[in-house]
Amino acid sequence: MKKKIWWIIGTSFIVIISVAFIFFSNTITANIPSKSSYAPTFKDWTIHFSKKMNPDTFTSETVTVKNNNNEQVDVSFKWNEDNTVLTLQAPNDGYNIDHTYMITVSAEVETVAGSQLDNTFTHSFTAVARIPNIKDNEQLMTLLNERMEQRKEMTVQQNDSSTEESSSGDAAMDTASSGEKASTTNVQVDGIDEGDIIKTDGEFVYFARESDVVITNANKDNSNVLSTISQESFRPAELYLHKDKLIMIGHKSEPIREQQSAKSGSVERFPLHRMQTSVLIYDVSDKNNPKEVREISFEGSLTASRLMDGHMYLIANQHPPYRILEEESIDTDVRPFVKDTAVSNEVKPLDYDSMYFFPESEDENFLLLGSIDLDNMDKKISMESYLGASNQMYMSKENIYIAVNKYNYQEKDENDAGESTTDIAIARPPANTEINQFKIDSGKITYNASTVVNGTLINQFAMDERNKTFRVATTKGDMWNEKEPSTNNLYTFDLQMNPIGKLEGLAKDERIYSVRFMEEVAYMVTFKQVDPLFVIDLKNPEKPAVLGKLKIPGFSNYLHPLDDNHVIGFGQNTKLVETKDEREPRVRINGLKISVFDVADPTNPKEEFSEIIGQGHSYTELNHNHNALYKHPEDNIFGFPATLFETKTVHKGDATYEEQSLVYEGAFLYNITPENGINVKDTITHQQKMEQMQHPKWESEIKRMVSVGNTLYTFSLSQMKVYDMSEEYVTQTVELPELKERY
Numbered sequence: 001m002k003k004k005i006w007w008i009i010g011t012s013f014i015v016i017i018s019v020a021f022i023f024f025s026n027t028i029t030a031n032i033p034s035k036s037s038y039a040p041t042f043k044d045w046t047i048h049f050s051k052k053m054n055p056d057t058f059t060s061e062t063v064t065v066k067n068n069n070n071e072q073v074d075v076s077f078k079w080n081e082d083n084t085v086l087t088l089q090a091p092n093d094g095y096n097i098d099h100t101y102m103i104t105v106s107a108e109v110e111t112v113a114g115s116q117l118d119n120t121f122t123h124s125f126t127a128v129a130r131i132p133n134i135k136d137n138e139q140l141m142t143l144l145n146e147r148m149e150q151r152k153e154m155t156v157q158q159n160d161s162s163t164e165e166s167s168s169g170d171a172a173m174d175t176a177s178s179g180e181k182a183s184t185t186n187v188q189v190d191g192i193d194e195g196d197i198i199k200t201d202g203e204f205v206y207f208a209r210e211s212d213v214v215i216t217n218a219n220k221d222n223s224n225v226l227s228t229i230s231q232e233s234f235r236p237a238e239l240y241l242h243k244d245k246l247i248m249i250g251h252k253s254e255p256i257r258e259q260q261s262a263k264s265g266s267v268e269r270f271p272l273h274r275m276q277t278s279v280l281i282y283d284v285s286d287k288n289n290p291k292e293v294r295e296i297s298f299e300g301s302l303t304a305s306r307l308m309d310g311h312m313y314l315i316a317n318q319h320p321p322y323r324i325l326e327e328e329s330i331d332t333d334v335r336p337f338v339k340d341t342a343v344s345n346e347v348k349p350l351d352y353d354s355m356y357f358f359p360e361s362e363d364e365n366f367l368l369l370g371s372i373d374l375d376n377m378d379k380k381i382s383m384e385s386y387l388g389a390s391n392q393m394y395m396s397k398e399n400i401y402i403a404v405n406k407y408n409y410q411e412k413d414e415n416d417a418g419e420s421t422t423d424i425a426i427a428r429p430p431a432n433t434e435i436n437q438f439k440i441d442s443g444k445i446t447y448n449a450s451t452v453v454n455g456t457l458i459n460q461f462a463m464d465e466r467n468k469t470f471r472v473a474t475t476k477g478d479m480w481n482e483k484e485p486s487t488n489n490l491y492t493f494d495l496q497m498n499p500i501g502k503l504e505g506l507a508k509d510e511r512i513y514s515v516r517f518m519e520e521v522a523y524m525v526t527f528k529q530v531d532p533l534f535v536i537d538l539k540n541p542e543k544p545a546v547l548g549k550l551k552i553p554g555f556s557n558y559l560h561p562l563d564d565n566h567v568i569g570f571g572q573n574t575k576l577v578e579t580k581d582e583r584e585p586r587v588r589i590n591g592l593k594i595s596v597f598d599v600a601d602p603t604n605p606k607e608e609f610s611e612i613i614g615q616g617h618s619y620t621e622l623n624h625n626h627n628a629l630y631k632h633p634e635d636n637i638f639g640f641p642a643t644l645f646e647t648k649t650v651h652k653g654d655a656t657y658e659e660q661s662l663v664y665e666g667a668f669l670y671n672i673t674p675e676n677g678i679n680v681k682d683t684i685t686h687q688q689k690m691e692q693m694q695h696p697k698w699e700s701e702i703k704r705m706v707s708v709g710n711t712l713y714t715f716s717l718s719q720m721k722v723y724d725m726s727e728e729y730v731t732q733t734v735e736l737p738e739l740k741e742r743y
């Protein structure tokens with residue numbers, strides 16, 4: 001009897017599901033993906049239908065756009081190939097700013113089979129300026145709630161799209177008061193400083209550890225620790241020097257405003273804690289007694305910073321408190337809050353006059369752009385917010401470029417056009433990149449123009465501006481997707497972000513690992529199984545063209561110019577391993593690699609010299625952070641920290657695998673010249689008894705090195721070592737204060 005009951009229940013369930021499927025599969029719906037209540041004046045609206053429609057039934061009577069006086073606006077229709085997407089093209093003169101319009105699609109429109117739309121579709125929107133101000137809290141909440149709903153739809157199916165950071169930079173030069181030249185941070189653009197965990201002015205060194213900053217003198221073998229700067233809730237991430245000021249940028253865990261909680265019983269899907277960035281400015285004229293003179297803290301996580309001509313530029317993202325927003329009973333100000341002790345200890349939200357939104361964006365984050373005049377310490381930080389986001393940042397002498405991933409939203413798979421049973425937008429990996437350009441002038445930041453490019457950027461070095469031309473390199477697609485294989489592209493624009501030229505379709509099935517733009521040429525490294533180095537001619541920005549390419553094992557994570565005819569590639573060595581169950585050999589990392597490329601003949605680039613360091617998963621921070629590269633200010637001496645392993649093949653029964661063991665951790669110094677190639681100068685370590693270790697001690701891992709004259713200073717969390725580069729030996733070891741961990 002029980003079996004019969006269960007059989008009846010199961011059969012009924014199947015029938016109900018079948019009926020529901022038939023019902024929903026026959027529904028005919030219309031939807032505007034990522035629709036917004038605000039739109040630019042020349043917005044073209046795309047309406048997606050769940051079935052193939054009959055365009056003959058779409059007329060000026062069944063599809064209308066009316067203003068708030070109920071007057072019909074003249075729009076034109078444009079269909080896609082299978083008649084599932086209708087684009088309503090804006091009027092020739094655009095929509096009127098601050099006027100409200102209603103889009104209506106009558107239920108009388110029909111599919112190709114003659115069925116009508118289930119319900120009349122409507123959408124109301126207000127036309128706004130290109131980059132409008134956020135007027136008040138009501139408008140802000142409307143925008144956030146709309147975009148949060150879109151985010152929920154987006155996460156129905158979200159595939160991660162990750163990229164490995166890679167980069168290269170030019171080492172700037174500084175001169176100490178003693179007359180000896182000091183090394184400085186390896187940067188992308190000469191004259192524009194970047195934050196790093198170490199800085200030197202040629203007489204003193206400032207080193208940021210996990211919870212403090214150590215100040216030492218750089219007095220050869222008479223060097224010592226002078227002082228330590230530490231705050232209970234502050235963790236430094238970047239340092240800058242400007243005259244007698246030390247600027248520390250990092251994370252401060254103590255909130256600048258009272259934290260609110262969602263009501264009891266609510267579903268907590270996102271963290272409530274607001275990320276917070278703090279800029280602490282110290283007067284270090286007395287190195288033994290540094291004094292804090294200013295604190296600037298704001299809600300948001302730092303994307304990037306730069307320092308040029310006494311003005312510091314900050315780019316950050318702030319995520320609104322989702323859980324609080326979902327509780328209607330909670331009254332909270334979702335604007336980013338800012339504290340600047342130059343004017344007050346009071347914490348205040350950004351003024352609406354300083355808040356804007358990109359009408360075409362679906363992002364619900366706040367993009368924060370700030371500037372600090374370091375030569376006028378009484379002047380308040382200038383900060384603006386845009387409802388958008390930032391993934392990569394590049395800065396030239398005149399402009400800041402913010403790159404934002406644009407996700408590919410679609411209602412259905414293209415292979416199932418017209419057969420979709422849902423109107424939920426699906427998120428794919430980021431397909432394109434929006435680039436927003438902001439002009440800079442003595443600390444003033446002003447939005448200027450935007451564009452969208454096919455594909456995504458590997459890092460900041462994928463962007464460049466020279467000779468009034470903006471250049472950008474991208475990877476489109478996924479190199480492991482056989483149906484839509486990846487390709488690599490290069491685009492050029494004028495400084496109003498109007499397209500000039502393009503080069504598309506390079507290196508099918510591969511992705512970009514590093515890019516380096518020079519005056520009239522670009523070097524691009526792509527990879528899947530071997531490393532193609534492309535040399536691209538940019539003399540005519542209207543017609544970028546490949547001059548030559550070179551394929552070699554391994555890949556370069558970043559490229560660094562050696563001279564006019566040679567480029568250094570730092571990256572990984574690889575080997576191909578045949579496997580029984582796979583059609584193609586597997587690529588396996590096998591140590592670090594340095595290459596010197598001869599590009600004197602750009603049509604025939606050559607790998608003139610190469611050096612393999614270590615085996616297996618040997619690694620260096622340099623492969624994902626160009627600031628880790630040391631360059632002597634006068635000689636062709638390069639250095640970087642690295643951890644090396646060696647491998648051996650093990651056979652156990654039917655299993656064959658590789659084991660790796662630690663060989664060395666420390667700083668590697670190389671003489672690299674076009675004439676003599678790559679030669680090890682020396683190695684320096686802070687580790688002890690490495691032969692007994694499986695992994696290096698974290699507190700003894702070398703993080704950075706700087707030099708003054710021919711004296712090199714290497715830093716780990718526990719020590720500073722002084723190295724005579726002429727005599728090639730360590731002259732002094734200085735123990736750093738014990739690091740106090742704070743959680």
